[in-house]
Amino acid sequence: AQSVTQLGSHVSVSEGALVLLRCNYSSSVPPYLFWYVQYPNQGLQLLLKYTSAATLVKGINGFEAEFKKSETSFHLTKPSAHMSDAAEYFCAVSAGNQFYFGTGTSLTVIP
Amino acid sequence: KAGVTQTPRYLIKTRGQQVTLSCSPISGHRSVSWYQQTPGQGLQFLFEYFSETQRNKGNFPGRFSGRQFSNSRSEMNVSTLELGDSALYLCASSRTLAGGTRVPNEQFFGPGTRLTVL
Numbered sequence: 705a706q707s708v709t710q711l712g713s714h715v716s717v718s719e720g721a722l723v724l725l726r727c728n729y730s731s732s733v734p735p736y737l738f739w740y741v742q743y744p745n746q747g748l749q750l751l752l753k754y755t756s757a758a759t760l761v762k763g764i765n766g767f768e769a770e771f772k773k774s775e776t777s778f779h780l781t782k783p784s785a786h787m788s789d790a791a792e793y794f795c796a797v798s799a800g801n802q803f804y805f806g807t808g809t810s811l812t813v814i815p
Numbered sequence: 816k817a818g819v820t821q822t823p824r825y826l827i828k829t830r831g832q833q834v835t836l837s838c839s840p841i842s843g844h845r846s847v848s849w850y851q852q853t854p855g856q857g858l859q860f861l862f863e864y865f866s867e868t869q870r871n872k873g874n875f876p877g878r879f880s881g882r883q884f885s886n887s888r889s890e891m892n893v894s895t896l897e898l899g900d901s902a903l904y905l906c907a908s909s910r911t912l913a914g915g916t917r918v919p920n921e922q923f924f925g926p927g928t929r930l931t932v933l
Contacts, residue, residue: 740924747819747924750923794858802871803848803922807857808868 706731706799711805718814723767723782725809727795730776736798737778739769742808743791751793754778765789785813817842818910819925823872833894836928840887840908847889851882852903861904864889864913883931896932903927 710750729735736755740748752763759771765788769780778795790813795806819851820839828834840847848871860873864883881891887908893900906925 713848738922739874745929747821747926748907749924750922798922802860804860804864805858 706735706797706802706804708797708804708806710795710809711794712809713807714810714812716755716812716814717785719787720784722790723785723811725781725793725795725811727769727778727780727781727806729774729797731779731799732796732808736795737769737771738798738803739763739767739778740794740796741745741765741791748794751780759808787813787815790815805810819832819906819923821904821925821928823928824926825929825931827933828896829933830896830898832896833892834896834930835890836904836906836913836930838889838891838906838908840889840906840926841923842893844908844910844923845887846911847883847887848907848909849889849891850905850907852877852905852927853901858905861891886911893930898932901930901932 707718707730709728712768717723732758738753739751741751742748751767753759754761754771762768767782793809797804822837846865848863851859851861861875862869862881863871867883878894883889905927907922909922
């Protein structure tokens, strides 16, 4: 069975500070892992994906994530938060023909 | 390429009514999945269609149904609406390999349909 856990449903950071959003997964098979971002009243937009190539994955808008098999983690980071990063972030794992999403983390950026 | 489109974007219905939502996938994508998103439950998988057949189903009551047409467009229907059905309904499309396996690193989402049940 596959599942995704996002620690912290709400995260606040100051503008310019490091963003760290946590994601842990469980998967019985080698997973494909994703981070999506959702802005208000919009659908989900793919930020980045891990598909068993490089463990450090770079995405759009300066985000990156590192796949750590030993920790079953895929945390999302960005060195310096911008106001425009305020949104809901979802971690997801794909196995077989189904996606499993975490419950989401709402990121607030404080000016 | 045009993205995934969903119509309508907003709907207001009353309890007991039924509703039909539509999703047009990206051209060439044959797999369409539907999700319900609510503040309390997050994203929950409803079902997936491929080649006009439902091949995966989430844990939702039979009031929730769907179908897919030969052009890969999909509709979902909710009958006898309840207050708890108020949610953002998201559709996502994926490309598939020969044999129907969804390309696992591609799932593209539409903007969603916001359903409010009064």
